[in-house]
Amino acid sequence: MISILVVDDEWMVRAMLRTILGSAADLTVVGEAADGAEAVAQAQKLRPDVVLIDIRMPGRDGLSATLDLVRLPMAPKVIILTTFDLDEYVRTGLRNGAVGFLLKDASADEMIAAVRAAAAGDAMLSPRVTRRLLETFADAPEQPPGTDRQAAARDRLSPLSDKELEVLRTLADGMANADIARHLHLSEATVKTHVSRILAKLKLTNRVQAAILAHHAGLTPGLLGDDLD
Template sequence: MIRVVLVDDDAIVRQGLRAILESAPDVTVVAEASDGAAGVADARGLLPDVVIMDIRMPRMDGLAATRAITALPSRPKVIILTTFGLDEYVAEALRAGAVGFLLKDTGPTELLEALRVVMAGDALLSPAVTRQLIAAFTHQVPSLSRQERARLASLTPRELQVLTLLGRGYSNADIATELFLGEATVKGHVSRILDKLGAGNRVQAAIRAHDAGLTRLARE
């Protein structure tokens, strides 16, 4: 059973999300919170698997709440609930440890599938959205530090290939098709890449691939 906490200051949004989530036999909503501070308290006390988090809320916004939740020993997975107009905030939340995001008009089927994808250990970003989020960082990291270069140098040639495709927004299935590998093999490569780069999730790794120029070189 996937245990979920909903954090949104709009009661109607929370009601709609709860109805969708609890229509599935493997999902239960254990709490609703109307602001980030209450969401953090629920995450600490109830130990949910996933927290679905709005960005703009009173008392504590979604960014601060995400940082607090991802720092908990139980480390619930945080999915940001947002609109395209808030990409810059989503990017900061991903830096803080969120595993992805949903749009507020996400359909019921996609919402439920998103939870299962996150629970399987993948990040919840479409290729198009990944590119948009990565682009938001291009002016922030003009060059790689010595430590970052050393981490990239530790990757094998195959891991560099996987990282490049990951940086272009490819899913594990897409990478497997592109490189003629099994999905399990790709998942193993991604796990080792995250470990070597010190990245919390595949989105952070994708951002580093972009910072290193791998995605640009792949297209030239």
């Protein structure tokens, strides 16, 4: 059973999310909070697997709360709730350790799938959303090859093995672990191990940060192909 803490200053939004998520047999909403401070306190007490947290709230906002949530013992996976897919604060939330973001007008199936994926440590962003994040929130993503930032990003990727670079390419294209496993003819458990090692070697918190770094390095599919190996 996946336990969830829902955080939003509007009780109607919390009620909606509780109803939607509670309709899935493997999900249970164990608590609610109306601001970031209450979210951290509730997470310490309830130890949920996943926290869905709004960005803009009176009192402590979701961005600063995310920093504390991901540092808790047995830290939950944090999903940012937002009204707009181009919210200017989403990138900050991801950098603060959130695993991704979910639009409040997403379908019930999308919300349930996102929570399941986050709890499993998998990608919760579709390829379309991942690419949009990279294009919108990565700093100057259309840099020409050979720039200082690209060189620095490639240097950061140097500890990765050839297989880890291959996995990173597919991750950066928004693939979930199951899709990566099929694409690379690996077991899903092996893919999860590779992803964990990639994040550890690069000292990153989540897959989206890894995707952005790969994008900066020109590693994303369709850009530089296999010339990074």
